[in-house]
Amino acid sequence: MASDQVYPLERILQVAALAGRGNYYKDKQIAFLASSLPMQRYWALVGLRAQELDKGELSQVEGLLDDENPFNQIEAATILYRNAHVPKAKKVLQKYGASDNAFIAWHAVRAVQMMPVSEYKAFESTFRYVTTSLKERAKLNRKHEIYNAINAAAQALEVMKSNDQPII
16 A cells, blocks of 8 residues: 555545536636646646636646646646647647557547547547557557557547547
């Protein structure tokens, strides 16, 4: 079991509990974007993902495109691309979608996959990269994360072909 110093669960849950609870907690989530704990920043971003954000709030999220944690960068990029088509956000999602770390690649591809289908075209090359480049690695080491990334990207490509709804 992780110690509270290494993984302060109570402090993380304090922010995670705000996710999905609507605009009432938005100011608190925005404040947690400046937390020294990467997991608090992550859960603040998750909570903000489905909310309407104004320019000032989006500007605060934009600061996390350079976060030390790639998952926080992915979450920030998802918010910024969905709300304002920020070019740097697209680059972050493409970069991590092509990551050698299959879990990070899966997280980025999954973030894009949860966007409206109309956004998929902007990431088609990322989806194609994941479905082709990771297949060889999957054959070699059978890691579950690699298959998750491949499946998410392949599903997105199928949806693009059929112009259907995203598979979530």
